[in-house]
Amino acid sequence: MIGMIAAVLTTSSFIPQIFKAYRSKRLDDLSPYLMLLFIAGASMWFIYGVFKADIIIVVANMLALAFNSTLLIMKVVYANRLEQNR
Amino acid sequence: MIGMIAAVLTTSSFIPQIFKAYRSKRLDDLSPYLMLLFIAGASMWFIYGVFKADIIIVVANMLALAFNSTLLIMKVVYANRLEQNR
Numbered sequence: 001m002i003g004m005i006a007a008v009l010t011t012s013s014f015i016p017q018i019f020k021a022y023r024s025k026r027l028d029d030l031s032p033y034l035m036l037l038f039i040a041g042a043s044m045w046f047i048y049g050v051f052k053a054d055i056i057i058v059v060a061n062m063l064a065l066a067f068n069s070t071l072l073i074m075k076v077v078y079a080n081r082l083e084q085n086r
Numbered sequence: 087m088i089g090m091i092a093a094v095l096t097t098s099s100f101i102p103q104i105f106k107a108y109r110s111k112r113l114d115d116l117s118p119y120l121m122l123l124f125i126a127g128a129s130m131w132f133i134y135g136v137f138k139a140d141i142i143i144v145v146a147n148m149l150a151l152a153f154n155s156t157l158l159i160m161k162v163v164y165a166n167r168l169e170q171n172r
Contacts, residue, residue, distance in 0.1 A: 005130050006128075006131040006134055008127075009123050009124070010131065013122075016120060017117040017120045027115050028112075029112045029113050029114055029116055031102045034099050038095070038099040041094075041095030041096030044088055044091050044092030047088055051088070
């Protein structure tokens, strides 16, 4: 139960970041390594969850993967747009 | 073993963000809710780890807590500095 709340909190933490970035069209201050390392880590947690047959870990990390990939793509797209407008 | 690699990756993902912010003195594009939700989530994972007597979860989330608190404090400090310079 506490694991489920923990998973919901850490996974959902990326949602307000996505909304903020979508509004401002800026992710300059965010390090791409944050997303890259988190994507690598969440992939490992996902495999770990599959081996342990732990549905919470599997689902939480699938979502974390999706959110972080979205942020990384947004960062690249917005950075390119900024470059073109210069 | 795979859990340990996963924990190292997701926890360490905040380190490059701290370095980047330290260099640029800017965290404007980072949502404070990312840090706040992650701090709340990592606290829960920490308690979960204590109950499960899982040292990896305990240590990883202690570090994640420290890193995210550092980022949140940096964000507040840099935002105030920017405000004063206006």
